[in-house]
Amino acid sequence: MALIKYFKVSTLPGSLEPDSFYYVENGTYAESYLTNGAGVARAIGNSAMVNALINAALAELEVEANAVDIVADIAARDALIATLERNAMILVVDASADPTVNAGSALYAYAHSTVQTYKIAEYESMDVVLEWSAIQNGPSSTPAQIDTAVSQSHTHANKATLDGFSESGGLLRYGGQPIPTEWDGVNW
Numbered sequence: 001m002a003l004i005k006y007f008k009v010s011t012l013p014g015s016l017e018p019d020s021f022y023y024v025e026n027g028t029y030a031e032s033y034l035t036n037g038a039g040v041a042r043a044i045g046n047s048a049m050v051n052a053l054i055n056a057a058l059a060e061l062e063v064e065a066n067a068v069d070i071v072a073d074i075a076a077r078d079a080l081i082a083t084l085e086r087n088a089m090i091l092v093v094d095a096s097a098d099p100t101v102n103a104g105s106a107l108y109a110y111a112h113s114t115v116q117t118y119k120i121a122e123y124e125s126m127d128v129v130l131e132w133s134a135i136q137n138g139p140s141s142t143p144a145q146i147d148t149a150v151s152q153s154h155t156h157a158n159k160a161t162l163d164g165f166s167e168s169g170g171l172l173r174y175g176g177q178p179i180p181t182e183w184d185g186v187n188w
Helices: 049-062 074-083 143-152 160-164
Strands: 005-010 019-026 031-034 041-044 068-073 088-094 106-110 116-123 164-169 170-175
Touching: 049 106, 049 116, 068 074, 074 088
Parallel strands: 005 019, 068 088
Antiparallel strands: 019 031, 031 041, 088 106, 106 116, 164 170
């Protein structure tokens, strides 16, 4: 029986020790590999294996699954699947009812021949926040300064009188009534 060596690494080395277990920290998840007597690694339940399983499942799908159906939620996905007579790719906008989805949307492959649904990917929702200071070539004034300037732009002593003037039907009006005009015949 061979002794097994254990390694905790951030990336899998190019040359692996025989009869070893490699624990690879990879961002927010971890992968593990077990090598044989020749130092050849075998994936143990990691992303390589998961990707291989997904690829195998997708290979079973027929050519008909070339379009993506978009539905609002898991209930709508299930209702759609009940009507399908073909393979399908289904994007669920709110997949929170699926306990395997952390947050946001998910893409599913539906295999009609086996009546199975495979989750392909998850998409976390993004909230975008635009900061005033991040606007390139934007105004140098602050939003408060702009609000103040706009509120004061029409302030003057006779504003109420000027607000009474309007135009309608080609006639100048004051208080909604036409303004009578007279010609000064003497200076004409």
